[in-house]
Amino acid sequence: MNIETLLPQLFNGIQFGVLMALLATGLSLIFGMLGIVNFAHGSLYMLGAYFVWTFMWLLNIPGNFWVSLVLSFFSLGIVGLIIERFLLKPMYGQPPVYQILITFGLMLVIQQGVALTYGTAPLPLGIPPHFGGEMNLGLVHYPTYRLFTMILGLIVIFALWIFVERSAFGAIIRASAEDSETARTLGINTRRVYTWTFMLGCALAGLGGGLHAPLIGGLQHPIGTEILLINFIIVVIGGMGSIRGALLGGIILGIVRGLAGVFWAPASDFVMFVVMGIILLFRPQGLLGRGTIG
Amino acid sequence: MNEKTSLTRKGSSELRVAIIMAAILIPVYFILPSKMMGSEILIMALPALAFILLFGYTGLLHFGMGSLFAVGAYTAGILLTRYQAPILVALIAGIVMTGIVAIIVGYFCIQRGGMIFSLLTLAFNQLIWFTIWQWKSFTGGPDGILGIQRTRLDLSVLAINLKPTFNFFLFVLLLFLLAFLFVRRLIESPFGKVLMGMRESELRATAIGYNPGTYKWIAFILSAMICGLGGALFALHQEYVGEHIANWFTSGEIVIMALLGGVFVPYGALIGAGLFIFLSDFLNKFTFLSQAGAWLLVFGVIFILVVMFLRGGIYGGAQKVWGAIKGDG
Numbered sequence: 001m002n003i004e005t006l007l008p009q010l011f012n013g014i015q016f017g018v019l020m021a022l023l024a025t026g027l028s029l030i031f032g033m034l035g036i037v038n039f040a041h042g043s044l045y046m047l048g049a050y051f052v053w054t055f056m057w058l059l060n061i062p063g064n065f066w067v068s069l070v071l072s073f074f075s076l077g078i079v080g081l082i083i084e085r086f087l088l089k090p091m092y093g094q095p096p097v098y099q100i101l102i103t104f105g106l107m108l109v110i111q112q113g114v115a116l117t118y119g120t121a122p123l124p125l126g127i128p129p130h131f132g133g134e135m136n137l138g139l140v141h142y143p144t145y146r147l148f149t150m151i152l153g154l155i156v157i158f159a160l161w162i163f164v165e166r167s168a169f170g171a172i173i174r175a176s177a178e179d180s181e182t183a184r185t186l187g188i189n190t191r192r193v194y195t196w197t198f199m200l201g202c203a204l205a206g207l208g209g210g211l212h213a214p215l216i217g218g219l220q221h222p223i224g225t226e227i228l229l230i231n232f233i234i235v236v237i238g239g240m241g242s243i244r245g246a247l248l249g250g251i252i253l254g255i256v257r258g259l260a261g262v263f264w265a266p267a268s269d270f271v272m273f274v275v276m277g278i279i280l281l282f283r284p285q286g287l288l289g290r291g292t293i294g
Numbered sequence: 295m296n297e298k299t300s301l302t303r304k305g306s307s308e309l310r311v312a313i314i315m316a317a318i319l320i321p322v323y324f325i326l327p328s329k330m331m332g333s334e335i336l337i338m339a340l341p342a343l344a345f346i347l348l349f350g351y352t353g354l355l356h357f358g359m360g361s362l363f364a365v366g367a368y369t370a371g372i373l374l375t376r377y378q379a380p381i382l383v384a385l386i387a388g389i390v391m392t393g394i395v396a397i398i399v400g401y402f403c404i405q406r407g408g409m410i411f412s413l414l415t416l417a418f419n420q421l422i423w424f425t426i427w428q429w430k431s432f433t434g435g436p437d438g439i440l441g442i443q444r445t446r447l448d449l450s451v452l453a454i455n456l457k458p459t460f461n462f463f464l465f466v467l468l469l470f471l472l473a474f475l476f477v478r479r480l481i482e483s484p485f486g487k488v489l490m491g492m493r494e495s496e497l498r499a500t501a502i503g504y505n506p507g508t509y510k511w512i513a514f515i516l517s518a519m520i521c522g523l524g525g526a527l528f529a530l531h532q533e534y535v536g537e538h539i540a541n542w543f544t545s546g547e548i549v550i551m552a553l554l555g556g557v558f559v560p561y562g563a564l565i566g567a568g569l570f571i572f573l574s575d576f577l578n579k580f581t582f583l584s585q586a587g588a589w590l591l592v593f594g595v596i597f598i599l600v601v602m603f604l605r606g607g608i609y610g611g612a613q614k615v616w617g618a619i620k621g622d623g
Binding site: 031035036037087090091095096097098100101102104105106107108109112113115116119120225229232233235236240266269270273276277280281284285 | 349353355357402405406408409410412413414416417418420421424428542546549553586587588590591593594595597598601602605
């Protein structure tokens with residue numbers, strides 16, 4: 001065991017963690033605002049990856065991966081709009097468990113719908129051109145595309161954090177999440193804020209799925225399931241509703257998974273649960289959880 | 295004195311319920327399309343019943359019933375094959391083992407209420423599945439437990455051969471009715487009232503002086519034990535235990551069954567399990583539906599509609615229709 005074998009694993013861990021944090025941010029925002037755990041989040045991630053594949057197939061132009069990625073982000077936003085408008089909105093004001101159950105049913109529908117539409121055989125999706133090589137980072141050569149997803153993920157999460165913490169719309173989001181009744185008295189249309197937040201959360205899942213797609217090897221409809229579980233663990237570790245918590249949780253999980261995998265491959269799944277158990281015992285609200293968005 | 299008479303009266307009414315249910319269910323066995331389906335429905339109704347106890351009466355949305363079911367099944371399966379344990383011992387061990395696992399899992403899960411509970415039960419579900427999958431020397435890993443024999447049930451007073459499906463069905467029916475009546479009694483007991491009070495307002499229950507954590511934990515363990523009984527019976531039913539029953543998918547199926555049947559009455563478990571198993575068997579007869587699991591798509595749509603428009607499930611819906619017919623709707 002030397003530094004040359006450990007470092008790439010560490011990098012892979014961080015890269016995976018950042019990508020998952022991107023998804024978990026969406027999950028966390030939805031929870032902070034609507035008070036529901038979105039069980040369909042993994043399926044939306046999977047849908048994002050399939051959308052990228054579909055758009056690439058439809059648009060046979062150079063640079064189509066990037067166009068497809070952007071299209072996937074916006075398409076998932078629209079999917080989110082439809083879900084919120086027709087399935088979740090009628091349920092507001094009722095116990096939130098029923099909204100969770102709706103998202104659970106949705107997970108089945110999306111997953112089996114994709115299996116029916118695209119078949120169960122894996123769909124190949126290569127690394128986009130010019131990103132296939134490796135980059136010299138001094139100590140280690142690291143695949144360019146992985147490095148890119150890491151940087152883009154960090155930028156998006158950081159931008160989102162700035163947006164929620166500093167912008168006027170962010171203030172509306174935080175106000176609606178913290179006390180929707182008072183926000184309404186002040187003339188804020190909280191229903192619309194709910195819709196926008198849910199759309200944003202879904203769009204982030206789509207972006208995450210699209211970005212991850214070239215690294216998966218072959219798209220298959222169950223890929224969302226494991227991702228959903230990892231995201232749940234990240235938000236439990238980081239704290240529900242917290243963007244920084246999602247990033248911290250993602251990176252911790254990624255590093256722990258990456259390093260544990262070096263020693264014993266199955267351990268990489270096992271340690272996630274151990275970390276979660278420890279956090280739950282000593283800090284049940286999560287590392288940065290405050291019970292509201294921020 | 296008064297208390298005692300009311301209890302005995304309750305006891306006789308429970309017996310009446312059991313006899314009526316048996317009288318309805320035994321003929322159903324002969325109508326069902328396959329000989330094994332009757333016991334399968336009763337067995338799957340047990341985890342659904344466990345789910346209803348937690349969700350319908352305590353308000354806790356449990357997404358890990360599949361793994362607890364698997365603990366019961368694996369415990370019974372391993373004891374029957376590797377240690378040649380008598381069937382009754384294997385069943386009891388299945389229940390006890392599931393209870394022990396639930397003590398630990400439940401402790402973690404009830405730390406955070408509401409949403410986080412659902413999410414943690416799912417995480418623990420996968421942890422248990424993962425353990426079963428990896429621990430090949432003990433659980434058989436992907437191969438599962440093979441060679442379980444459904445043989446004679448030897449009690450000192452009588453011995454029954456469980457191999458014939460009808461004998462096994464009667465045996466399962468007896469255990470199901472016992473569990474069913476236990477849940478009914480539990481719900482009617484002061485303990486059950488506290489659970490329901492907590493479901494309505496946890497703050498108020500705490501203010502009165504109940505500790506919601508302890509009550510939730512006990513409810514979690516009791517429901518897990520019912521689920522474990524189902525699992526142990528399932529090992530006998532299939533004469534095989536596979537790791538797939540521990541996967542979250544089974545947990546999801548149990549959630550669907552309970553919601554379909556109705557989560558506010560114990561009967562919902564039976565109706566839901568019956569409908570789910572019958573319908574999935576029916577839908578899988580069509581090749582275009584059995585391919586790529588499209589029948590699950592059908593269930594997904596039905597499930598969403600039930601959650602949105604038929605909160606009390608089939609039972610609640612039937613109750614409403616009956617009320618409308620009687621004219622007091």
